[in-house]
Amino acid sequence: MDLEAVRTFVAVAEAGQFQKAAADLSITQQAVSKRIASLERTLGGRLFTRTARGAELTIDGQAFLPHAGELLRVAERAVAAVRPGRRPLRVDVIASRVAASGLMRGFHRAYPEIELDVVMLFDIETAVAAIRSGAIDASFRAVAVPGRPLPEDIESIRVLDEPLQLLTGPAHTLAGARSVTIAALAGHRIWMPGVVPGSEWAAYYDDLATEFGLTIEATGPNFGSDALLDTIADTPALATFMGEHTRLVWPAGHGLRRIPVTEPVPVYPHSLLWHRDNPHPALATLRAHLAATTAGHHAAGTWEPSWVIPR
Secondary structure (H helix, E strand, C coil): HHHHHHHHHHHHHCCCCCCHHHHHHHHHHHHHHHHHHHHHHHHCCCCEEEECCCCCCHHHHHHHHHHHHHHHHHHHHHHHHCCCCCCEEEEEEECCCCCCHHHHHHHHHHHHCCEEEEEECCCHHHHHHHHHHCCEEEEEECCCCCCCCCCEEEEEEEEEEEEEEEECCCCCCCCCCCCEEEHHCCEEEECCCCCCCCCCCHHHHHHHHHHHCCEEEECCCCHHHHHHHHHHCCCEEEEEEEEEECCCCHHHCCCCCEEEEEEEEEEEEEEEEEEECCCCCHHHHHHHHHHHHHCCCCCCCEEECCCCCCH
């Protein structure tokens, strides 16, 4: 259906005259008549009756008018949904309780007038494909996993180096430590059932384990963070790694301990990815905000995988 003809129909209905509708639309009266005639052929019925006072809606015209208005409103929403600056900024944060989600909450507090759509995509291939297709505007990732370089049209900037902490139950031998060196973790069982082979975090923890001789186990099904916390609380022989900015809540009776890891401090490198041709104005605002509010990178006494892009 020709939306210009529908818009012209609504204008005539509101004006009550073809001539006034033509003036309102800045077209000729002949163009108005042609559009209405075309719409009537499409619908198979007359929409107006000409009178001495102008044009009056027929019964069919009265029935069509509310639907015509809705068609125009839907069209406006459709255009707004894809027009940069008039639709929400869509950002992938991977999961709701991790550091990237916190960064976006901080951005929302600083710029509450910017509309946001926050999504959670699991793997980097899905995120990159969504960026390239325009389904999302940006994604937080650790880049670049060995053997999987970013496409040339994807830009990235390092936004946060997140220190790892050791999470233990109250009966673990390290539970009373104020901090623990990474060398002291050799021989301890570190259980991380959420580490999925082929993921960015799997590549990270594989390199960490190899570098420092750690035992990181990803055995058993992943029943989620609550089950992980229950097991760590009840099993003196197990501990797990957690990002400093990961937000988890557990029952007070669990007695869990978050212990800083040092010498060196292993940091998980978060970067923001986006398409180099993305014109959304809020994307530049987000990048500037992250640059101004996040800590520096490559700090002395920290460790990161060699494959992380130093940007």
